[in-house]
Amino acid sequence: MKMKAAVMTAVSKPLEVREVELDPPKSDExxxxxxxTAVCHSDLNVLNDPTTPIPQVLGHEGAGEVVQVGSNVKTCKVGDKVVLSWDPACGTCAFCRTGxxxxxESAFGPMFGGTLMDGTSRLHxxxxxxxxxxxxxTFAEYTVVPEMSCVKVPDEMPMVPACMIGCGVATGFGAAVRAAKVTPGSSVAVFGLGGVGTNAIQGAKIAGASIIIxxxxxxxxxxxxxxxxxxxxxxxxxxxxxxxxxxxxxxGLGVDFAIDCTGNTKVGRMAWMSGRKGSTTVVIGAYPEDGELxxxxxxxxxxxKILKGSFYGDINPFNDFPIIAQMYLDGKYDLDSLVIExxxxxxxxxxxxxxxxxxANNMGRYIISFE
Ligand SMILES: [Zn+2]
Ligand SMILES: [Zn+2]
Incomplete structure (x- = not known):
């Protein structure tokens, strides 16, 4: 099928809205x-990365409706409302087998190679x-994704707030609730208030922390x-x-939990030094590859004390996306004020x-709405 998409055609140049051809889904797609779909700082990082294979349709925070499923797909059906996960799990590698x-391991190659899981592309x-x-x-009218990227959310979940769940929201919430495992009555310090840090604060609040710095x-x-x-x-x-x-x-003790969302190793040290005896410090921001903490x-x-790195907030999308969506619907999780425009x-x-x-506001998101 033909569709409109925002395409990266050159490093660090504006995206071009072009007509792109999309192949039908294969059996597991x-x-x-x-x-x-929301625009995230990671989209800019990819746009500025000379190793990005181009032309590439950018975008990784999206929500939408299932319109066709491959022959082996079991976890979603036509008409389902889904939030997309950029970190699909294969279910069979050593890490998936242990939860x-x-x-x-399986998604990393395709993630950086610009393909789907089988190493090929559906885009032309x-x-x-x-x-x-x-x-x-996701910066397109349609997309073909792995089944394991499609997480069903309640039908009544509006898609504008939903599209943010799959990245910074889930990562920040997970950093507090899944990785740090913030406990009721505890104290938490969150360093760096971008899209992730804001949601780490919301996660800490939901987990019942009494002091959130x-x-x-x-x-x-x-x-x-x-x-x-x-x-x-x-x-x-x-x-x-x-x-x-x-x-x-x-x-005079320091916090029970420190969460560093900055990607700055000096701040990582600061977070560690802010923790009391027995505290947990979670590093969620990406430090420079050649940096030292x-x-x-x-x-x-x-x-x-525990020092813990966390990828994607240690979440399981199939467990945590619906939990966040339901909290939003129940008025317990603020996604609306994260929408800039x-x-x-x-x-x-x-x-x-x-x-x-x-x-500019770096706590929320610009949203491209096709509704
Ligand atoms: Zn993102
Ligand atoms: Zn796996």
Whole structure:
């Protein structure tokens, strides 16, 4: 079928809205009509990456309706409303077999190779193959994705808030609830208030934390963090000793849980230093490949602290996407205020331009709505 899609045709250049040909789904794949898709900073990272295979249809935060399923597909059917996951699990590798589906080995090759799971593409442009982004390519009217990327959500779930669940929302929520395992009455510090950090705060609140300390370098973000559940805010640029400031707020002990969403190893150290004895520090942001995270070795064995990296917030999409959707429907999870603006596909570069503006809102999302 022919459809409109926003295509990356050159590194760091604006996307082009073009006519693209989409093949039907193979036996383990699903054709989804995209109803809403959000623009994430990771889309910009892919656009600026010279190793990205092009032409590529970008986009990895999407929700829509199933319109056709392959012959082996069992977990969704035509008409289902689905939220897409960019980290499908194969179900058979060593990680999937032990329940660590977020660490599945099988998706990584295709994810970076620009194909679906079988190493081939369903996309064509100007008679030549085009590439998929993170197996999803949601900046398009339709997409073909692996069955394991299609997570059914309640029919009454509106698609604009739904489309954000699959990336920053689930990752942040998972960082607090699944990876850190925040407990009722505990204290939590969240470093970095982008799309992930905001949702780590919401997750900590839902898990019942009584002290939630939001840490960021932008006063605007810190103010907004209060509406998601932050009880205290610290501008880390304006405080000399952040761990000491956090200890002051927590009976001189430090927090039970620290979550670093920044991708900055200096902040990672700060998060670790802010934790009390027996605390858990979760690193959810991507540190530079050649970076080094240093923490003091003295007393390490005596403090019983845990330092944990987490990919995709340790979530299982089939478990956690419907939970988040239901919390939204019950009025317990705020997705609506994460929407910066709804724009048509033709205006998609406006969302990319906003990433370059230091004063732009980086806590929410521009949404392309096809509804
Ligand atoms: Zn994303
Ligand atoms: Zn696997």
């Amino acid at each position: 699903v054709l989804v009509k995209i109803l809403a 660590k589906t977020n660490l599945c 442009m100007d008679g030549k193959p085009a590439y998929h982004m993170s197996l999803l390519s 939001a840490c960021d370098i932008k006063d605007d973000n810190l103010e907004q963090a209060k509406k998601y559940g932050a009880t205290h805010i610290i501008n880390t640029l304006k405080v000399d000793d952040v761990p000491a400031a956090i200890k002051e707020l927590t009976e 240093t923490i003091p070795a003295g007393s390490f064995h005596r403090v019983g 709804k724009i048509p596909l033709e205006d998609i570069n406006k969302a990319f331009d906003a990433f370059g503006d230091p004063n």
